[in-house]
Amino acid sequence: MxxxxxxxxxxxxxxxxxxxxxxxxxxxxxxxxxxxxxxxxxxxxxxxxxxxxxxxxxxxxxxxxxxxxxxxxxxxxxxxxxxxxxxSRPYPELAATLDRIAAAGIEMILVSNKGEVSIRDALDHHGLDGYFRDLIGLAGKPDTAAFRRRIAPHMAATDAAAVMVVGDTPADLLYARAIGAHGCWARYGYGAEAACRALAPAATINRLNELPAVLMINDAGMATAAPGDGRP
Missing domain, CATH: 1.10.150 (DNA polymerase; domain 1)
Structure with a gap:
């Protein structure tokens, strides 16, 4: 899957x-x-x-x-x-990475503990607002209430096993675990390495542009398989 x-x-x-x-x-x-x-x-x-x-x-x-x-x-x-x-500044190759994921037909939902106004301001400023099917601010991760109420009823995936959570802190990885999704740790971000590794993420990326490979997006732009163990 x-x-x-x-x-x-x-x-x-x-x-x-x-x-x-x-x-x-x-x-x-x-x-x-x-x-x-x-x-x-x-x-x-x-x-x-x-x-x-x-x-x-x-x-x-x-x-x-x-x-x-x-x-x-x-x-x-x-x-x-x-x-x-x-x-604030986008990480390198953000637009190109989102382009590849969108072209593969994978739904993207931005889920953050940050307020929506500040996120939308940053996305608008950098012309990145069109990539996300929805934006969930003040999500309260790792609490799952917003997921159950605002995301799960409307997302493309009908099974949490077909969902991947990508984030840089323990809050993101605990959130993935709580909803039964795959967790991908963005190692280049803010989270302490020991704390994040202890949560055994299914995948780790050292740069944002590694995300398509974790999602099994091939050179033709197709997502061919479910996320596996990812990168070491």
Missing amino acids: RCQTLLIDFDGTLFDTRDAIRLSLAALAELHGQAPFAPDAVNAVIDAGLTLDDMLRQLMPELGDDRRASRAEDYRRIYNGGVGVRA
Whole structure:
């Protein structure tokens, strides 16, 4: 059985957004007159693939829910106010890779813990908005509620065994496991290697342009088989 549906992450998988997140957090701290966040702490929340709420909970544990929600809105205003587009960049060969996958007839759905506005801004800015059948933001990975409610009823694959999740963090690989899909680790992204390898992904890619080979897309542009064990 070939892979019919690809659920692909955004941060650290399609786009390098680390600088955009760092700059937005620095601006957030400055806005509220607090000391900058420690670089190691910022890297840790990025590498974990956390939702914004969980990221701020880890960085500012002293805040209650209401104050943290207010900080999250401030962060989104900063990020979506231009920092996100200016400081993010697509990984090399992104458009060419998506072209090959689309030509093979594999459905692509973008599934991210990031907000949809910031993702759409980045895709629009780089002319990449036409590749995805749907965009699911604030997905809460590895929780599967959004998958069951918003993806599973409408995706091309009728069996999770024909689905591949591509992402760079443990949250993505745990998500793949939870929905019964194949997990492909984007090693070039943010996730800590030991944590990701411990989750035994079905495939690993060191560059984004290796993804068509994992999907068994041949030189003629056809997906010929289900994803196997992938690359070592």
